[in-house]
Amino acid sequence: MSYQLSICAETVYPELPFNKRVAKIAEAGFRVEFWKWREHDLSIFEDVNIQVSSFVGSGAGSMVHPDTSEEFIAETKKSFPVARQIGCRNMILLAGELGPKGEVIHRTEPNLITRWITTHKTLIEIAALAAENDVTFCLEHLNTKVDHPGYCINHVEDAARLVREVNSPNLKILMDLYHAQVEEGNVIQLLKDHHQIIGHIHVADVPGRHEPGTGEMNYERITEVLQDVGYTGDVGLEAFPAGDSDEAIERFREIFG
Numbered sequence: 001m002s003y004q005l006s007i008c009a010e011t012v013y014p015e016l017p018f019n020k021r022v023a024k025i026a027e028a029g030f031r032v033e034f035w036k037w038r039e040h041d042l043s044i045f046e047d048v049n050i051q052v053s054s055f056v057g058s059g060a061g062s063m064v065h066p067d068t069s070e071e072f073i074a075e076t077k078k079s080f081p082v083a084r085q086i087g088c089r090n091m092i093l094l095a096g097e098l099g100p101k102g103e104v105i106h107r108t109e110p111n112l113i114t115r116w117i118t119t120h121k122t123l124i125e126i127a128a129l130a131a132e133n134d135v136t137f138c139l140e141h142l143n144t145k146v147d148h149p150g151y152c153i154n155h156v157e158d159a160a161r162l163v164r165e166v167n168s169p170n171l172k173i174l175m176d177l178y179h180a181q182v183e184e185g186n187v188i189q190l191l192k193d194h195h196q197i198i199g200h201i202h203v204a205d206v207p208g209r210h211e212p213g214t215g216e217m218n219y220e221r222i223t224e225v226l227q228d229v230g231y232t233g234d235v236g237l238e239a240f241p242a243g244d245s246d247e248a249i250e251r252f253r254e255i256f257g
Contacts, residue, residue, distance in 0.1 A: 002226075002227065002230065002231065002232045003201075003226060003231050003232055003233055003234065003235050003256075004031060004053065004233070004234045004235070005030050005031065005234070005235055005236075005237075005252070005253070005256055005257065006030055006031035006032060006033045006053035006054070006234045006235070006236040006237070007025045007028075007030045007031075007032065007033070007236065007237045007249060007252070008033050008034065008035075008202075008236055008237060008238040008239075009021040009022050009025055009032055009033070009034045010034055010035045010238075011237075011238055011239055011240050011241075012025070012237075012239075012241060012245040012248065012249065013245045014240075014245075018034075018040050018041070018044075019041065019043075019044040022034075022044050022045075022050060023044065023047075023050075025249075026047070026049060026050040026051070028249055030249070031051045031052065031053040031234060032045075032050060032051065032052050032053065033052065033053045033054045033055060033092075033234075033236050033238075034052075034055050034056075035055065035056045036056055036059075037055050037056070037079065037082050038059065042082070042085065042086055045085070045086040045087070051087070052086050052087060052088040053088070053090060053200070053234040053236060054088065054090045054091060054092050054138070054200055054234065054236070055079075055082075055083075055086075055088060055091060055092065056091070056092045056093075056094060057076055057079035057083070057091030057092060057093060057135075057137060058072065058075065058076045058079070058092070058093050058094050058096070058097075059072075059075035059076065059078065059079070059097060060072070060075045060097045060106075061073075061074070061075050061096060061097065061106065062095065062096030062097070062106035062107045062108065063095055063096060063118070063119050063122040063123065063126075064095050064096060064106070064107075064108050064109055064115050064118060064119050064152055064153075065096075065106070065107040065108055065109045065115070065118065066109060066114060066118045067107065068096070068106065068107050069118055069121070069122045072096065072122060073122065073125055073126065073129075076093070076126060076129075077129060079091060080129075080133045080135065083133070083135050084133075088135075089134065089135050089136060090135070090136050090138060090199060090200060090233075090234070091135060091136070091137050091138070092137075092138055092140055092174055092200070093126065093137040093138060093139045093140065093171075093174075094140055094142075095108075095119070095151060095152060095153050096108075098148070102142075102147055102148055103148070103149075103150075104148060104149070104150040104151050108150070108152050115152065119162060120162060120165060120166070123139070123162055123163075123166045123171060124166055124168075126171065127166050127168035127170050127171040128168075130168070130170035130171065131168065131169075131170045135170065136169070136170050136171070136172060136199050137170065137171055137172075138172050138173060138174035138199040138200045139153070139159045139162060139163060139171065139172070139173050139174060140153075140159070140173075140174040140176060140179075140202075141153050141154055141155060141156050141158060141159045141173070141174075141176065141179055141180070141183075142154060142176070142179050143178075143179040143180075143182040143183040144183065145182055145183060146182050147179070147182070147209075154179075154183055155183060155184055156173070156175065156180050156184070156190045156194060159173045159174075160173055160193075160194045160197060163197050164197065172197050172198060172199030172200070173194065173197055173198055173199065174198075174199065174200045174201070174202065175190070175191065175194065175198045175200070175201050175202070176201075176202040176238070177201065177202065177203050177204075177217070177222065178202065178203065178204035178205070178206060178209055178238070178239070179202075181206045181216075181217055182206055187217070187222065188221065188222065188225050191222070191225050191226070191229065191231075192225065192229060195229040195230075195231055198231065198233065199233055200233055200234050200236065201226075201231070201233065201234065201235045201236065202236050202237075202238040203219065203222075203235060203236070203237055203238070203239065203252075203256075204237070204238055204239035204240075205217050205219070205239065208240075208242065209239055209240055210239055210240060210241060210242035210248070211237065211239045211241055211242060211248035211249075211251050211252055212237075212239075212251060212252060212255050212256075213251050213255065214242045219255050219256075220255060223255060223256055235256055237249070237252045239252075
């Protein structure tokens with residue numbers, strides 16, 4: 001196995017406080033990822049045995065609206081000292097801030113030309129800042145059919161085209177296989193087409209967004225493809241367990257480990 005495994009502390013062990021979730025994930029031998037750093041006490045990451053694979057580096061504002069792009073950049077810059085504090089060099093980049101249920105609350109420019117010009121210019125600046133701070137941002141696509149109606153970067157190709165146009169080693173895509181399957185399908189071909197610019201992968205099954213093996217996706221075949229293309233980043237379980245969290249984590253390990 002050439003890639004590493006991580007687990008999202010936001011989705012497993014929902015009965016436990018955040019720090020205990022992080023500790024259990026690390027004790028099980030996985031790297032840890034999480035969402036909004038502003039909402040958590042990060043002192044748990046002072047433990048040298050806990051490795052952070054990624055967290056959401058973007059915050060308020062929006063990269064897809066000219067009136068809020070400067071706020072977006074300013075808020076994203078605040079994540080750099082956090083990344084240094086917890087020893088993380090890979091951050092997740094969303095088009096804008098999401099609400100507590102994943103709903104789109106950021107502004108989106110209705111004019112398509114203005115929207116994409118603004119997004120491209122914003123990403124160029126974000127990539128330059130990432131290079132100065134020795135980190136990588138991974139731009140995430142999200143599905144609009146089930147979880148995030150109104151999110152404008154909803155296809156893998158959208159994220160991939162933007163990343164290729166910016167052309168920086170400090171900007172890649174977060175390939176979320178759950179979101180890709182819900183929105184468009186054909187995930188194996190998407191992995192083959194874009195593996196050179198993938199910086200992080202999220203997995204969950206469809207339907208339900210539970211652990212691999214609970215739905216329709218052929219994750220055994222997907223692991224073969226990851227080996228074939230030589231993927232070396234993190235594969236993160238970002239799934240809500242169908243039942244017991246320990247069982248979900250072990251199922252993830254069985255398939256990807």
